[in-house]
Amino acid sequence: MANSLHPLFQALASAPNQRQLRLRFMDGVGEHFHIQRWGIYLFNQQLSCTSIDIHGVPNADTFVELYQNVGRAVDPVLRYVTEHHAPAHEEMVLPPGGWKQCELYQNCCVYYDHEHIMTGPIVGRGNLRGAVYFARVSETPAFNYHDVTNLSAVCTHLSACLAGLEKQQPSFLVSSPLTVREMQIAELVAKGLTNAEIGVNLWIQENSVKQALKRMFRKLEVANRAEMVAKLRDILS
Known part of the structure; x- marks a missing residue:
C-alpha cells in the first residue's frame, strides 16, 4: 500500500x-x-x-x-x-x-x-x-x-x-447501467453538445462518441438522444 x-x-x-x-x-x-x-x-x-x-x-x-x-x-x-x-x-x-x-x-x-x-x-x-x-x-x-x-x-x-x-x-x-465515461458523454449530450464537441471535451475521437452513444441507446432501450436525456433526467439533474 x-x-x-x-x-x-x-x-x-x-x-x-x-x-x-x-x-x-x-x-x-x-x-x-x-x-x-x-x-x-x-x-x-x-x-x-x-x-x-x-x-x-x-x-x-x-x-x-x-x-x-x-x-x-x-x-x-x-x-x-x-x-x-x-x-x-x-x-x-x-x-x-x-x-x-x-x-x-x-x-x-x-x-x-x-x-x-x-x-x-x-x-x-x-x-x-x-x-x-x-x-x-x-x-x-x-x-x-x-x-x-x-x-x-x-x-x-x-x-x-x-x-x-x-x-x-x-x-x-x-436507474442507470452506464459506465462513468458514458455518463460523462450523457451529461454533455444533455448540455446540447454535438458529437464533435463532446470528443474535444473528453479528448476522444468523434467516432468513439458515436459508437458509445449506440451502446448507450441499447443499454437504456431508447432510440435517440432526446429519449436518453429524458430517461436519465433524475440522474443528470
Missing part, C-alpha cells in the same frame, strides 16, 4: 450518489495497491451486471464481453468471493501453479497480460451486490495477505456507502 487508505475512505463516504461513489473509487484506488488495471461491477439480485467501470484495460468493451461470455463462469476467484463474501486472489484459491492452467487464465486473462488477479465483494442485505476487480500485469509481484486485508477494508467502506445511498435514494440502483 503506497499510503494511508483513509483519504479514499473519506472520499467514498462523502459521495452524494452511486455514480460519484463509483467515480471516486475508480479515481482513488489505483495508487494504493500497485495495480495497473482495476474495475468495479455492480449486480442486481440475479447477479447480472447493472454497471461496469474499468481502468487501464485496452479495448475494454471487448474484454468485458469476453469475460462475461467466457471468463465469469469459470472464474475461481469470483466463485470464492461469491461463496464466502470475502476478498481473495488466485494463489488463495488455486494450488501452486494452478493459475496459468485454469480456464479463466487460458481463455481470457492471458490475452490481456493479467498475471495476477484479486477480487473483493460489495455486499448488502445478506447478498452480493457487486465486486471489485484488480489485476497486475507482466513481471509485477503477486498479491499478498496485506493486499487482501486492505481490499477487505475498502470493500467494507464501499458496501456501507452503497447501503447508505440506497437508503437515501432507494430508486437509484435501478
